[in-house]
Amino acid sequence: MAASPDPSIGGLLARRQRPLVSLEFFPPKDEKGLRNLTRQAEALQAIHPDFVTVTYGAGGSTRTRTLAVCEMLRTLDLGPVMPHLTCVGSSRDDLARVTDELAGRGYRNIMALRGDPPRGATAFTPAPDGLAYASELVAFIRDRHPEICCGVAGYPEVHPEAADGPTDLRHLAAKVRAGAAFVTTQLFYDNRLFLAYREAVRAAGIEVPVLAGLLPATSLAQVERIMGFCRASLPSPLRARLADAGSDAEAGEAAGLGWAADQIRDLAGRGVAGVHLYILNRSRTVLAPALADALAELRAAGGGGP
Numbered sequence: 394m395a396a397s398p399d400p401s402i403g404g405l406l407a408r409r410q411r412p413l414v415s416l417e418f419f420p421p422k423d424e425k426g427l428r429n430l431t432r433q434a435e436a437l438q439a440i441h442p443d444f445v446t447v448t449y450g451a452g453g454s455t456r457t458r459t460l461a462v463c464e465m466l467r468t469l470d471l472g473p474v475m476p477h478l479t480c481v482g483s484s485r486d487d488l489a490r491v492t493d494e495l496a497g498r499g500y501r502n503i504m505a506l507r508g509d510p511p512r513g514a515t516a517f518t519p520a521p522d523g524l525a526y527a528s529e530l531v532a533f534i535r536d537r538h539p540e541i542c543c544g545v546a547g548y549p550e551v552h553p554e555a556a557d558g559p560t561d562l563r564h565l566a567a568k569v570r571a572g573a574a575f576v577t578t579q580l581f582y583d584n585r586l587f588l589a590y591r592e593a594v595r596a597a598g599i600e601v602p603v604l605a606g607l608l609p610a611t612s613l614a615q616v617e618r619i620m621g622f623c624r625a626s627l628p629s630p631l632r633a634r635l636a637d638a639g640s641d642a643e644a645g646e647a648a649g650l651g652w653a654a655d656q657i658r659d660l661a662g663r664g665v666a667g668v669h670l671y672i673l674n675r676s677r678t679v680l681a682p683a684l685a686d687a688l689a690e691l692r693a694a695g696g697g698g699p
């Protein structure tokens with residue numbers, strides 16, 4: 394029997410009395426990974442996230458894995474579970490099948506994305522009879538299932554394929570016109586970039602809440618790897634602190650978590666609508682007192698601005 398339908402995250406955001414906290418998981422490769430993720434997710438119930446999301450990769454197997462992880466998370470007390478969905482390698486029929494299944498199972502929230510070009514390719518090519526942009530995916534989902542709330546991605550440092558910031562914002566506006574209820578940003582380490590982006594979003598007439606995407610760093614090597622596949626600049630004080638930690642894993646983690654905690658506290662004071670943590674399937678970093686305390690302060694901040 395289908396589970397009872399999830400509440401809409403757009404609705405949660407509209408009614409919020411404080412900033413929301415969401416966590417992002419990715420589907421592990423095998424059963425052992427899923428068992429480990431289940432343990433991590435169980436521990437993360439202590440954080441009481443407002444919702445959690447699960448990424449989506451290209452191809453059929455990851456599609457099944459995304460759903461398997463979502464179903465596992467739904468058995469826990471982690472708030473509504475929001476699967477991601479991309480246009481990569483999927484025809485309209487494929488996308489219809491996936492969204493119908495999710496809607497039938499009671500999912501009421503989908504993070505709608507275009508997806509990245511396959512490794513080695515420089516440009517994104519839609520699948521035959523597929524969709525070219527996330528705005529088309531939002532329109533497709535909302536047309537087929539108006540009960541489903543869509544979130545979309547935003548880029549404080551501009552999407553790498555966009556000609557410039559204003560062009561990227563016009564494309565963000567198209568996603569919201571198509572029916573997206575909120576924006577979650579790409580990760581960033583410099584809050585000034587997020588705040589300037591949020592201002593530009595509002596100046597472009599986009600009124601939906603913007604959630605801040607944060608990935609707590611644990612080492613310089615890790616952050617440099619991340620910089621390799623997403624555009625995010627590394628502030629020199631953070632680089633210096635991670636470099637000072639050298640090969641001392643504990644010191645690297647303390648430096649990265651301290652930075653993320655400062656980011657969260659600063660955002661709390663600036664009326665952020667919510668914080669989305671890219672946790673890389675690890676509970677340890679989020680449960681560490683440095684981060685857990687900052688999240689508690691964020692929630693106590695009240696209000697919850699734009």
Ligand SMILES: Cc1cc2nc3c(=O)[nH]c(=O)nc-3n(C[C@H](O)[C@H](O)[C@H](O)COP(=O)(O)OP(=O)(O)OC[C@H]3O[C@@H](n4cnc5c(N)ncnc54)[C@H](O)[C@@H]3O)c2cc1C
Binds near residue numbers: 449478553567578
């Ligand atoms: C919160 C978040 C979650 C993510 N989750 C996943 C995931 O689960 N799986 C995954 O594979 N990837 C994921 N990604 C990465 C994302 O798929 C890539 O960043 C991808 O390159 C762009 O996706 P998008 O949805 O932003 O695309 P779009 O909004 O379609 O934008 C892609 C590019 O096209 C441009 N553009 C948009 N509309 C038009 C138009 N009409 N004409 C011309 N240009 C246009 C935009 O400016 C941008 O440069 C995620 C990213 C974020 C920030």
